[in-house]
Amino acid sequence: MVRESSWRRWPAVIAVSVGILISGCGEDGDDGARGPAGTAALEQSVTTTSGFAIPGDAVFVAPDAVSGDDITEEMLLALFDVPDDSVVVLPKGRFTVSETITVNSANGLTLTGYGINETLLDFSTADGDDAIRFEGGIDVTIRDLGVYEAKKNGIKTVSANGVHMAYTATVWEGELESDNGAYGLYPLQSQNILVENNYAYGSADAGIYVGQSNNIVVRNNIAKNNVAGIEIENSTMADVYNNLVVGNTGGILAFDLPGLEQAYGGNVRIFNNDVYANNAENVGSGAVGIIPPGTGVLVFAASDVEVYNNDITENETTAISIASYFLSDNDVANYPANYGASMNQGWSPLVKNIYLHDNVISRNGGDPRGALITDIVAGYTSAGNASGMPQTMPAILYGGIGELLSNLDQLSGFNALVGADAANDGVDYDAYDAGDQICANSNINGNPAPDYANVNTGLVYGTTMATASFDGDGNPVPSLLIDQMVNNTYLNCVQNRLPPAVVNFKNNLYGCAGDDLAEPACSL
Template sequence: MGHSTKLRTLFAVTAISSGLALTGCGGDDGKDGQDGVDGASVSAGSQQLDVTTSGFGIPEDAIFVAPDAVDGDDITDALAAALFALPDDALVVLPKGRFTVSQTITVNSASGLTVTGYGIHETILDFSQSTGDDAIRFQGGVDITIRDLGVYEAPKNGIKATNVNGIRMAYTATVWEGALEANNGAYGLYPLQSQNVLMEHNYAYGSADAGIYVGQSNNIVVRNNTAKNNVAGIEIENSTMADVYNNLAVGNSGGILAFDLPGLEQAYGGNVRIFNNEVYANNAANVGSGAVGIVPPGTGVLVFATSDVEIYNNRITDNDTAAIEIASYFLADSDVANYPANYGATMTNGWSPLVKNVYMHNNTIARNSTNPQGVLLADIITGYTTSANATGMPQTFPAIMYGGIGELLSNAGQLAGFDALVGPEAQADGVDYDAYAAADLICANSNINANPAPDYNEVNTGLVFSTNPADLTVDGAGNPVPNLLIDPMVNNTYLNCTQNRLAPASVNIGNKVYGCAGDDLAEAACSL
């Protein structure tokens, strides 16, 4: 950027708020195959002025937003001005302290932008008085990073990015203080309809929907984050090629979720790997609405109508309802006859209520299923409780629970008419309603029972419906009757199969590759 352009932009910004310096600069961390050095590149003649708590170096020729602001100041105008008409590869630095922001900050079509504070606790933007909905919104653009700051009390969503190719959210917090309530904001960190999404070292607390969410996106890495006290801790929705690893999900209603929901622009997802996460005590009351409102409180990991998911080497403990739940969409809407009328258009695009090819292995599971609850499982819990003694089933609710009804209906030929709805692109991706082949099966093996004595034997695997069409029975209204099949998780019978391992996801931002196929090649979790 030329000297005269810099001066014109500087004068425009200063007219709104004094104290802004403007020069574009670039930089990011990470190199293929090795850990990167986190810091901005320092241009000739410039020096590193400061460093964030995460180790990100700030050069003196960055764009500094209201550097003289003190706690409690409203920096809305200064922030909006600094993020307007940015040069490529700009680095924008927010001040230290807790500041008021009174409207949505929108960034359009930025290229190579980095927005940083000085740390999650050092730079806090308080949106409690904001008249907008989202706190910070990126619309379009390429290779954008937001980092080292906290967004508090957003009216709706914390940090949202739509239609971005290359979005990195790192060392960033979204927080709704106090109890988890329905009137908290919906999403914390919220990339949507984007490509090359990297979410790392973030903290999400108090979202009434999902704390860390990636939806309708492709090529995703979610690693080393903490999601606490949200309805859904971490959620991958209608997205492909996603790796979720080395995260902590604690105190949410549901820890980690993979959903495919009907009616969205990207109709379905897949190739989602959930591995090496710590998922414990996700027992918060579910105050959410919409699809997330059906998540049973006490859920460790939930796969809902998403196919091609691998769940492995996680430690899943102390979740009241179940460690892992696998369910087709029929569990939420059992009106099979009306699916063509209700969901025909989205089924043509490839959305399917079925769940196929889910492989659960080498997870350490302990102290789950002691107090099963939730609207989604209400009938199952009741049926299990009332029939346990009569059938001789163990008293402890299954730690791994598979609904099975979609597979049963497919195997019994009850969904054959749905094949006519599937469009050619979805057919090419293998979407169908035929009887389940070996590659479609839901499999669980080599999971580790970590229950202490005397409860060691009370870790179970369960099916709500037998998948054998010979076992299909209906009630007076024509609805399938659940069988509630349960056996021990170790050496289990019902889900005892294996599947091929899924491919790792990778993210390319600024021609640097992140994830198990990039900068984490040497990470232990990537060798599991």
């Protein structure tokens, strides 16, 4: 079923705010203009542009400030040892902040401005990597403001239980460049995270990133012109839905990487998103540096991921790509030495239990590129692929090498590296069984005829002796098996549906098992 675009269901305030941000304006026109210099905060509107009612007993920071003022000291004073359940209100205008604003162990704090385009904080001359950083804390809200030109990270939380980011913007203005900051919205090692109705632009790593965290809902956001639009990394119980990701290098990512405190993630659902024209050149480094420009959705070394009912359109390399960590490091013999400690904790280079279904896929693969797929690109013409058919780049592309090595019993020695806790969670390197498989079915060819007529599924490596190719020494070599996406053969299986994530914030439940029970996306 072709679904209604999530864009048309978003709150009007976000559509208006993002339109203004994209146009480069810093205020909301007449509605966003300040009164005469020195107007007291209590005389201003007591409701933000998103509809949040500011209580009369709130703490108003620098109420007489005018655009261009440095409000660093006032912010630090207001947020030092802040009382429980405080509402701290930043003024209207664009202000300079000259150092990281760190908030320690806040409980029930709401930090708010007057709107995503009403309160803008310029960190372009600030010391410190982070613009605003929350260390610890319970049920912390940040909303209705924009953070601009952070040195490295926009809004970061670490080790918090209960994080709500709403109607905020993190922006690096101008072109996407390698010296832009890394992360926009950045919850890390936290629990119960709700990220909604935000705008992330210009990050040289990820616009919206949730890492090493659990119980996550990321919904109704716009991520534009970042290397990675939205990334879920080494995290469990995450729902990513009703977002627009456009103009990034890669749209939505699910990663598990070695060497992190939370060794692996799982139960990540990516659904009902608009993933459009993510074709920016890759200026990133580290893990995101592997993303081929033109990638809609990338599942990398992550297992237990469901991708469904998304509109994935005009991504020039591929709509959905699934790859093991062997794409990044193919030196299998040295994995015990290089990653043994991570593997003991349960990290695995493999991808397992990936279910792709009911996605509308159209006009992808027109200009495939990227260093990691050079050999694949060379082989996707009729002369080079094993199918012998002229093709556009496969819309769904599965690496397959990890599964092949497991099925050939070439990774069984890794089982000795798996710790007891991880083994109890089902981590192993045995041949893939039905529950491990990568499955793609019921996806929809949305291409208009006659252009882009072929929408296909591709396997870089066959996953069995019958489908794999080998060189003269018996080593697997890529063969790029290609089949049609509709009624496909290679990934034609079904996995069990994953359960929804739920966020408990201030004793209220959010997500498809909470406040969104009636949301159409949650019934797909």
